[in-house]
Amino acid sequence: AQKVTQAQTEISVVEKEDVTLDCVYETRDTTYYLFWYKQPPSGELVFLIRRNSFDEQNEISGRYSWNFQKSTSSFNFTITASQVVDSAVYFCALSEVNNAGNMLTFGGGTRLMVKP
Amino acid sequence: DAGVIQSPRHEVTEMGQEVTLRCKPISGHDYLFWYRQTMMRGLELLIYFNNNVPIDDSGMPEDRFSAKMPNASFSTLKIQPSEPRDSAVYFCASSVSGTSGYNEQFFGPGTRLTVL
Numbered sequence: 001a002q003k004v005t006q007a008q009t010e011i012s013v014v015e016k017e018d019v020t021l022d023c024v025y026e027t028r029d030t031t032y033y034l035f036w037y038k039q040p041p042s043g044e045l046v047f048l049i050r051r052n053s054f055d056e057q058n059e060i061s062g063r064y065s066w067n068f069q070k071s072t073s074s075f076n077f078t079i080t081a082s083q084v085v086d087s088a089v090y091f092c093a094l095s096e097v098n099n100a101g102n103m104l105t106f107g108g109g110t111r112l113m114v115k116p
Numbered sequence: 117d118a119g120v121i122q123s124p125r126h127e128v129t130e131m132g133q134e135v136t137l138r139c140k141p142i143s144g145h146d147y148l149f150w151y152r153q154t155m156m157r158g159l160e161l162l163i164y165f166n167n168n169v170p171i172d173d174s175g176m177p178e179d180r181f182s183a184k185m186p187n188a189s190f191s192t193l194k195i196q197p198s199e200p201r202d203s204a205v206y207f208c209a210s211s212v213s214g215t216s217g218y219n220e221q222f223f224g225p226g227t228r229l230t231v232l
Contacts, residue, residue, distance in 0.1 A: 035220060045207065045223035091159065103149075103172065104221060106159040 002027045004094050006107035013082055014115050021077040021110045023092030029053075034068065034075045035093040035104065045091070051075065082114045118142070120224035122208050128230045134196040137227045140189055141210030149221060150183055150193050151207040159207075165191065166213075198231045205229070 003026040013019045025034065036048040049059065051068050059066045063080045079086055092107040121140040129135055141148045149164040163173040168185045176183070180199070185191040195202055205228050209221040 037223075043205065043228075044225050045209075047220045047222065050220050103161060103164065105161075108158050 002029075002032075002094050002096050002105045004092050004105055004107035006090075006092055006110050008110045009108065010111045010113070012113045012115065015084060016081050017114075018078060018080050019082050019112065019114075021079075021090050021092075021112065023075045023077065023107060025073050025075065025092070025094045027073075027094060027096055029096040031097040033095040033097075035095070036066065036075075036077050037091045037093065037106075038088045039091065039109070040088040048077075048090075079112075082112075084114050084116055087112060087114045120208055120210050120222055122206075122224035122227050124227060125225060126228050126230075128232065129198055130232050131199055132197045133231075134194065135198045135202075135229060135231075137193040137195075137206050137208075137229070139191045139193070139208030139224060141191070141208070142212075142222055143189070145210035145212045145222075146188075147211045147213065147221075148185060148191050149209040149211075150191070151209065151223075153205045153207060153226070154203075162193070195229075198229075200231045203229055203231050 005024045007022055032053045034051045038046045038048055049066055056068050056070055065078045067076045089109045089111045091109045093104040095104050120142055123138045146167050150162040151159050152162055153159050160175055162175045163183045164171055165185045168188055181195055183193045205226045207226045208224045211219050211221040
């Protein structure tokens, strides 16, 4: 069975600090997809990134970067020079390739608070 | 482009009443998902449809919950009778299958349900 663990339930940083959100997953499949979503205080879930299991290249998008390491089953998310607007709950999710469709299993989320 | 549309945004009802939540997926998307989010249980997948057909409803908590998708542009989640423990935020999401594999789900703004 698939499982996603976000061990950090809450992180508090001061603006301009770098912060890394951890995500560890479990799956028996060799082909799967990993995702990060952001849930700001307004409540909607915003898609940030998708990564497939065959692509271990790290990705950078502005102040955001993602480190995918298959050897440790981790897909960590780093925000560089954090800003108050980054305050949100961040969810990591996993989708296994199976006959039933692209269901997502979410981690418990990490609440990030960026203080001015 | 319009995103996933959900209505109502907020619903307050009394125990025992019927509640109907509505969702309009993104045009062209062939998957539709219903999730529930609570503090205790996080994000849970309730049911999902592919091409209007329910594929997996194993997450539906009990017979009081039912979901339908009469056409590609509309789905409902019904709770009858409602109970205080059903209080949660209910999200609808949609995605499109593609040759590249599994694509991200786009979420609606959610319906915050309070059952008194």
